[in-house]
Amino acid sequence: MRFATYKRTASAGRNKFDLASIRAIPLRAVAIDLGFGLTAGGTGRCRLPGHDDRNPSFSIRSATNRFTCYACGENGDVIDLVMKMRDISFVDACEWLTDRHLGGASVRPEMGRRPAGRAAAAKRASSVSAKAEHAVAPDHEAFEWLLLDSKLSSSGYDYLASRGFSAETIAHFRVGQIGDRGKAMRKAVARFGLERLRRCGLVCDGKFGDRFVFPAGYLLFPFIIDGNVAYLQARRPDSGTQWRWLCPNSLLPPVFNRSALTDGTATISICEGVTDVVSAHELGMPAIGLVGANARLEDATLDLLRGRNVAIFGDRDAAGSRFARHLVDRLAEIGVTAIPKRLPPGADDLNDHLRRVRGLLV
Ligand SMILES: [Zn+2]
Incomplete structure (x- = not known):
């Protein structure tokens, strides 16, 4: 069987891992690594599979290092958090945590000594994001190739049309769609090799060996920076709520639709997420989007916002209000006045509003 050669070395038993050190890895660092956006107090929207959390319900207790x-x-x-989020076994979760948060001490002893305990684990975990960014980096060529190889099907097109997006808008954002997952992975591996796909986050450790991160049928939204596909986010092609958005493993999203800032538009909107940016474009408003845990604006983007009128569209919930407040403060620091916009009555986000305008929601 062809995939057999992709498998990593077999998992060993529990005694292979330093469970005390693993359980001492700060839950906050692990949650952020898994894509949670958390406040300084350790709360945020729950991202556990099957829970589409509109209000922050997820909370960490640092005293016990547990989540609820x-x-x-x-x-x-x-360990529970990693098992649930990545849909993997106890042993695989321990291996993943050891690899990423303990410097791989128990699986690759030559890479560093085993941490002594909680303090060492915390020290290592604090450098996790830097380490992850070194390990995984955008691969413009591989992302571009995958996008070109992933043609939008009629079902994907119909779904986007049901969200109020026109053919012009769909083409403008270069939306693609994964066909068969196994076939996509085999073609990508044949073209780029497994290690290169791992290094750009398109392949990660799955329950049954190496796993292509994007499932069959998922819509692909490219994040284009200076003409290069710098990131891909995938969305379920239907209204199901489980695993709605998927992204390359361990890669932080840049700003979405940054090319909206390269022309001289006087007014620009900042939205929460991809769908609202596409909705804003459809409504004739140039917009950029901040995604997930990455509610930060890089310096390059901040520079491009100077001298413009900025409108902020957050969702109609507590997290949306925080999103707007954070941006108003951040932009004020560089002398840009940003105005939080109120969504029209009955609309929870810009796509709701668009669908009402188009008569798709009653
Ligand atoms: Zn939850």
Whole structure:
């Protein structure tokens, strides 16, 4: 069987891992690594599979190093969180945590000594994001190739049309769609090799060996920076709520639709997420988007906002209000006045509004 050669070395038993050190890895660092956006107090929207959290219900107790979601009721330690988020076994979760947060001490001893305990684990975990960014980096060529190889099907097109997006808008954002997952992975591996796909986050450790991060049928939204595909975000092609958005493993998203800032537009909108940016474009408003845990604006983007009128569209919820407040403050620091916009009555986000305008929601 062809995939057999892609498998990593077999998982060993529990005694291979330093469970005390693993359980001492700060839950906050692990949650952020898994894509949670958290406040300084350790709360945020729950991103556990099956829970589409509109209000922040997820909370970390640093005293016990455990998490609880007050909406879906899930709770546990770092190992539980990784098992649930990545849909992997206890052993695989321990291996993943050791690899990423303990410097791979128990699986690759030559890479560093085993941490002594909680303090060492915390020290290593604090450098995790820097380490992850070194390990995984955007691969413009591989992303561009995948996008070109992933043609939008009629079902994907129909779904986008149901969200109120025109053919022009769909073409403008170069939306693609994964066909068969296994076939896409085999073609990509044949073209770029497995290691290169791992280094750009398109392949990660799955339950049954190497896994292509984008499932069959998912829509692909490219993030284009200076003409290069710098990131890909994938969305379920239907209204199901489980695994709605998927992205390359360990890669932080840049700003979405940054090319909206390269022309002389006087007024620019900043939205929460990809769908609202596409909706804003459809409504005739040039917009950029900040995605997920990355509600930060890089310096290059901040520079491009100077001298413009900035409107902010956050979702109609507490997290949306925080998103707007944070941006107003950040932009004020560089002398840009940003105005938080109120969504029209009955619309929870810009896409709601667009669909009402188009008569797709009643
Ligand atoms: Zn939850």
